[in-house]
Amino acid sequence: MHIIKNYLRGARFSIRSWQLVTLLYLVHTLLGLVMVLPFYSAMKDTIGPSMALENFHESFQYTAWTEFTRNFSQKMQVFVGIIGYALLFSLFVQVFLKGGILAMIREDYARFTLKRFAEACGTWFMRFLQVSLIVLLLHLVLAFLIWLPASLILQHQFTHTFTGQSLFRTVLITLILHFMLGSLLFLFGEYTRYTLFLSDKTGVFRAFRKAVVLVLNKIYLVYPLFLLLLVNGILLSLVWFFLQKATGFGTGLTLLLLFLLQQAVFWLRNMLRLWLTASQFYLYSEFPNPLIS
Amino acid sequence: MTFKSPVMKNILLLLSFLPVTQVICGQAALSPHVASYDIRVELNTEKHVLTGTALLNWTNPSADTVGELRFHLYMNAFKNSRSTFMKESGSRFRGTAAKKEDPETWGWIDITRMSLPGSTDLTSAIRFIQPDDGNPFDQTVIRVPLPEPVLPGKKLKVEIDFITKLPKILARTGYSGDFYLVAQWFPKLGVYEPAGMRGNEKGRWNCHQFHANSEFYADFGIYRVSMTLPPEYRVGATGVRIDSVMNADSNQVLTYLAEDVVDFAWTASPRFEVINDQWNDVSVHLMIQPEHTGQARRYLHALKSAMDYFAEALEPYPYPSITVVDPPLHGLQAGGMEYPMFITAGTVAGMPERVRLPESVTIHEFGHNYFMGILATHEGEEAWMDEGMNSYFESKIMDHVYGEQRSIYDFPRFHVGSAENQRLGYTGMRNPRIASPARFSWEFPHGGYGSLSYNKAATMLFTLENLVGRPTMQEIMKTYYRRWKFKHPGGEDFIRVVNEVVRKNHGTRFGENMNWFFDQVLFGSGICDYKLASVQVKRIQPPAGIEEVGGNKVTYRNIEYSEELYENRVIIHRLGDVVMPLEVKIDFDDGSSVTEYWDGKEETWEYRHEGSRKIVRAVLDPENKILLDLNRQNNSFTLHPRQGTIRNWAVNFLFILQHLFHIMAIFLA
Numbered sequence: 038m039h040i041i042k043n044y045l046r047g048a049r050f051s052i053r054s055w056q057l058v059t060l061l062y063l064v065h066t067l068l069g070l071v072m073v074l075p076f077y078s079a080m081k082d083t084i085g086p087s088m089a090l091e092n093f094h095e096s097f098q099y100t101a102w103t104e105f106t107r108n109f110s111q112k113m114q115v116f117v118g119i120i121g122y123a124l125l126f127s128l129f130v131q132v133f134l135k136g137g138i139l140a141m142i143r144e145d146y147a148r149f150t151l152k153r154f155a156e157a158c159g160t161w162f163m164r165f166l167q168v169s170l171i172v173l174l175l176h177l178v179l180a181f182l183i184w185l186p187a188s189l190i191l192q193h194q195f196t197h198t199f200t201g202q203s204l205f206r207t208v209l210i211t212l213i214l215h216f217m218l219g220s221l222l223f224l225f226g227e228y229t230r231y232t233l234f235l236s237d238k239t240g241v242f243r244a245f246r247k248a249v250v251l252v253l254n255k256i257y258l259v260y261p262l263f264l265l266l267l268v269n270g271i272l273l274s275l276v277w278f279f280l281q282k283a284t285g286f287g288t289g290l291t292l293l294l295l296f297l298l299q300q301a302v303f304w305l306r307n308m309l310r311l312w313l314t315a316s317q318f319y320l321y322s323e324f325p326n327p328l329i330s
Numbered sequence: 331m332t333f334k335s336p337v338m339k340n341i342l343l344l345l346s347f348l349p350v351t352q353v354i355c356g357q358a359a360l361s362p363h364v365a366s367y368d369i370r371v372e373l374n375t376e377k378h379v380l381t382g383t384a385l386l387n388w389t390n391p392s393a394d395t396v397g398e399l400r401f402h403l404y405m406n407a408f409k410n411s412r413s414t415f416m417k418e419s420g421s422r423f424r425g426t427a428a429k430k431e432d433p434e435t436w437g438w439i440d441i442t443r444m445s446l447p448g449s450t451d452l453t454s455a456i457r458f459i460q461p462d463d464g465n466p467f468d469q470t471v472i473r474v475p476l477p478e479p480v481l482p483g484k485k486l487k488v489e490i491d492f493i494t495k496l497p498k499i500l501a502r503t504g505y506s507g508d509f510y511l512v513a514q515w516f517p518k519l520g521v522y523e524p525a526g527m528r529g530n531e532k533g534r535w536n537c538h539q540f541h542a543n544s545e546f547y548a549d550f551g552i553y554r555v556s557m558t559l560p561p562e563y564r565v566g567a568t569g570v571r572i573d574s575v576m577n578a579d580s581n582q583v584l585t586y587l588a589e590d591v592v593d594f595a596w597t598a599s600p601r602f603e604v605i606n607d608q609w610n611d612v613s614v615h616l617m618i619q620p621e622h623t624g625q626a627r628r629y630l631h632a633l634k635s636a637m638d639y640f641a642e643a644l645e646p647y648p649y650p651s652i653t654v655v656d657p658p659l660h661g662l663q664a665g666g667m668e669y670p671m672f673i674t675a676g677t678v679a680g681m682p683e684r685v686r687l688p689e690s691v692t693i694h695e696f697g698h699n700y701f702m703g704i705l706a707t708h709e710g711e712e713a714w715m716d717e718g719m720n721s722y723f724e725s726k727i728m729d730h731v732y733g734e735q736r737s738i739y740d741f742p743r744f745h746v747g748s749a750e751n752q753r754l755g756y757t758g759m760r761n762p763r764i765a766s767p768a769r770f771s772w773e774f775p776h777g778g779y780g781s782l783s784y785n786k787a788a789t790m791l792f793t794l795e796n797l798v799g800r801p802t803m804q805e806i807m808k809t810y811y812r813r814w815k816f817k818h819p820g821g822e823d824f825i826r827v828v829n830e831v832v833r834k835n836h837g838t839r840f841g842e843n844m845n846w847f848f849d850q851v852l853f854g855s856g857i858c859d860y861k862l863a864s865v866q867v868k869r870i871q872p873p874a875g876i877e878e879v880g881g882n883k884v885t886y887r888n889i890e891y892s893e894e895l896y897e898n899r900v901i902i903h904r905l906g907d908v909v910m911p912l913e914v915k916i917d918f919d920d921g922s923s924v925t926e927y928w929d930g931k932e933e934t935w936e937y938r939h940e941g942s943r944k945i946v947r948a949v950l951d952p953e954n955k956i957l958l959d960l961n962r963q964n965n966s967f968t969l970h971p972r973q974g975t976i977r978n979w980a981v982n983f984l985f986i987l988q989h990l991f992h993i994m995a996i997f998l999a
Contacts (some may be wrong), residue, residue, distance in 0.1 A: 091975070
């Protein structure tokens, strides 16, 4: 009951918070556009007056595509480098936004104002940044701990005995294991933020420890809700997959349609993100005395 | 098949010493049997050691008196890290490094006895030589002085006892678990090339060391090989199985016979599933891993398609059998290799139908039965003749059978054809000028062997086909095959055929001969790149000043012009050194177009047109004939560029970036 109730409560919140969703959408889009506009200009410069890509929308042409990417590769390398910095910058922006998002959720149906949102963002930024760094570090440790033994097993078994099927099974099991433990890490991070946010205490490590205990104790509630919310994202991906198939490789008006569809899907993704955070936050709020004492 | 009658057994025994199919079918030998072998070998599956005895029957094919023999001991390439093979390869092959600390990694071959009939011992006279690089640690070639020289046309028999330790699979030979790919495993005689053969001024032994990039070269002969090994092993080999018995130790003794071949390889594993099939009169054997049996249909379809294609393009496959080996995942190093009547392919479990790598490898390796097996070129000295020509045919077959531009990868929004992949393999080289494809394969110290011997050579042949036309190219290949099958042609022999057929079909349209083509792209390392530099349209201003009209002086502004006139220019630059004849298609705004021909020789070329029409676009080489052109993107120029494609990419890039930021936000923030 807890799960469904908070799942639906989260949905209600995300639907009513269209202004917040739009804000999140605009932030991501702005970050993206900063990259895409020079990228487009560089591509235009590379192709120049050539007709090599003119019929690309009718059917994929490997030769034209390869030669274009080859001619574009030097410029592309610059962009690949910039993407790294952009992601880092984006991480800071996302961490910054988290405090505002939680504040809006706590106030439930209260009216959204940019001022209140920005104040909350600033208040929680440093503590949430610490949480993000801890989680990032643990993700790296987890990847190392899972894949190192897996690769050692693979390397050892590979000689003489491994078949393609057993290789596939080993990699699949390792991936599932990584997903399950990785999602636990994600939950530890999220519930640490909720703990900090509701207790207004500054001890990040202490909050993290509490959150770990809480998540593990209530795993029968926390994890199913997380999986249920994950299904939302998967369903949206499936819808997008079929929509994209229907639109094909657009140019002109069909490209405009494709663009609008993509942006609509991305707007919905931001809504799902709020749904995820809100549902989990509500669930957390119902736990008896979860706060740092 | 077993026979109880002793008479029948004796007849079979007698027949088994003779070329079986030729005797039964009453055919003449297809090739000169210069070097034939009768080998008996036992495989110790505990120690991975072969113990064998070989009887070599050699005929001096030259007019020379030959006083020594030279043999390849290929397996010594894997003896230690100081062999030429290991030094050149850095002890790596196809990305896999030899595990130096593991003693089982290494392989070697020892000759324990060599003698002439009548017990004239040659063993003590054996000397290692290093004709290519003088590396004293390389033991892949031996020289054996003979007590009596062999006179022209005379035969010589040599008995050889040898022990071969197989390496852990590396460079397409050895063992992996209970899988064996036994290749280059016995002392193999070099080729004595008579004067005149492959451009030689005088007779000589051609017996190079085993190099990292080099493959093989041997004389035709008859191979009769009996192998003894545990009964649970399933065996495939060059040739046809003519006998199968159990010995006193309960081991199986299998005897194979192969005629008119230049090598003999075999495989053994208890895990093989064997699928037998037929193509015309040819027995097809697929030795496949149990987990890959679902892909057997794909292998067989590819193989038979190649057999059909070659039958039409050259001649039907002349041997009685073909064996395809599908190695296990842990033995994939054995995959993708060719031996006469015996090829290794490779796949992995779950290979999607739309990814046709097993098909591509099967077709390629089967093609080597023609280009190397029957047209027995020197794979080390002129790799382009087997790898390049075979890659050309591989691409033709792949694109013919599975569709152009989608024969290798065939997804709705991503598809790649074999011919275009060959071309891009060459044009994508970091430095396409690094060497010419006509070098010895070990003379690519700074890379480029694969791209030049396979991709550039294949692209060269596609370009040649586009220039001279498909019928002429087909005639060239057929003539070359018929003239040189079961012989050892050289590059000049092929070019001679090209010149002859092109001259016959086209006169002097391409010049006195096609040497200009081969000199540039085969023997030269220059690049071909033409660029459509600009298209200019300028309105012609009405003239100014005074003109006499009917005895009166009038100013030009009073003369009426019925239409506007334009000066149109198309300018082409030759950026590379290679010269190719080209066509240029020019489109005008009224829908008309002209096609101009340019010999491509000057550094720049200009087309001019004055009139009421305006040029809207121009395309260089509109039919994509000159596939050697490194950059086709600069072969067209339009005054009205359409940006739909890159706008689409930009829109999609934005969508991807948005999601990247979003995913990071979910998991880290």
